[in-house]
Amino acid sequence: MAELHKNLIDGEWVGTEGVENINPSNITEIVGIYARATADETQRAIAAAKAAFPAWSRSGILERHAILSRTSQEMLARKAELGELLSREEGKTLPEGIGEVTRAAQIFDFFAGEVLRLAGETLPSVRPGVGVEVTREPIGVIGIITPWNFPIAIPAWKIAPALAYGNTVVIKPADLVPGSAWAIVDILVRAGLPKGVLNLVMGKGSVVGQAMLDSKDVAAISFTGSVGTGKRVAAASVEHNRKFQLEMGGKNPTIVLDDADLNVAVETVAQSAFFSTGQRCTASSRVIVTHGIHDRFVDALAERVRNLRVGHALGKDTEIGPVVDPSQLRQDTDYIEFGKAEGARLVAGGERVKADTEGYFLQPALFTEATNQMRISREEIFGPVAGVIRVKDYEEALATANDTEFGLSAGIVTTSLKYATHFKRNAEAGMVMVNVPTAGVDFHVPFGGRKGSSYGPREQGKYAAEFFSVVKTAYTAAG
């Protein structure tokens, strides 16, 4: 019987039974057994974080710097092992898994540095003889709720700034992928984090997540996931007068203009739409192509899509790993049927793939003759499914790109400085990409969207301070 990975509450590993974490590349393989917390245990975790807050919020910057830095170093040293764990539980290919662990380590390193750069401002008051100081303070207990698609990077980019700015944390990772979050917490504890500062409550959103939403002692919630759950987080947080931050869906466009380099266009779109099995909120599922390049581009992309090597996440040649679970697979295949029924043309992929192991393998699907009104163009699929929309010129392409309720990432492939510059200014998205994929972002700069994609301050980079700390303005009369 595999070892039980327990929850961490007030410095103690707790739990007596758990559930199996299944490998989507091989559903007969159990990645590990992970405990599921109850609502009571979640409340104990929140109470522990609250009790640990006064001391941690006043801890020395060197202590915080050293813990985050040691965590980064251990993650880097173990990136092959942790990358394999990630690929086994989520289905990303091994290079993608190792890349994500590396990124998580870089995030801890970045925030270890930010601890040493904490600064405020001093300003003269409008009243002579009075000075003004603006400083940042920790908030309190931060609840972190994360999705399954980036099992180590997303927990890292929420936990690291929360701790760096002096908050205590209760984290609930996605029930499908507890392993990577468990590994981060284990490393942080061994790196010297005092008890109660970080608490791990694995389990179901309806139980553990809901208990966090219902607690008056959670001062802020940082959430990434679906729009539906995001709205619940928002409603509950308003009720408790709590700070919250939401990263939700995307329906990200990539425009391909007549003047694009064909190879760059094909590779950029293949990467944006299908890599990581399309399971990225930054994935591009609307490919908006001007008339002059349309047929050449579609032929070349369809060829690339037919030849994408789908298989076991740890397979040496695999480019596209499995879909994460049966429910996401059903969602993907349902949308492929909606696309066909609404009159789009399936020109490549879309069929289940047989491999040596039993997993949720799907050949990425490419539609042409899509319109921006079809469901495949309006609703987030979160799988390897994309539709090409033909337009006459750049102006129509831009209008189509912006015609969506989302606004996370938007890309353009062009050799024209004029159109690239115009697009950077006029794309209604939080992140704009010129000749690079819409997905796969840097760890040290802000991440987030506009419109229905995001709510609240940006994540990552120095901008994370906006969410994970609160500003105080102090006036002092010289006397």
Ligand SMILES: NC(=O)C1=CN([C@@H]2O[C@H](COP(=O)(O)OP(=O)(O)OC[C@H]3O[C@@H](n4cnc5c(N)ncnc54)[C@H](OP(=O)(O)O)[C@@H]3O)[C@@H](O)[C@H]2O)C=CC1
């Ligand atoms: N923008 C993004 O990065 C992501 C978007 N999505 C979108 O969401 C769809 C569904 O994915 P899914 O993972 O189910 O997304 P969810 O929004 O359901 O899950 C995200 C997190 O919220 C938790 N949660 C669920 N219900 C509650 C609740 N009532 N209170 C508090 N927390 C809760 C989940 O727990 P549990 O794991 O138990 O469900 C998980 O940890 C995808 O198909 C995709 O469209 C999904 C993942 C990431």
Ligand SMILES: O=C(O)CCC(=O)C(=O)O
């Ligand atoms: O594209 C990326 O690098 C990040 C994507 C992401 O955060 C997400 O899909 O949730």
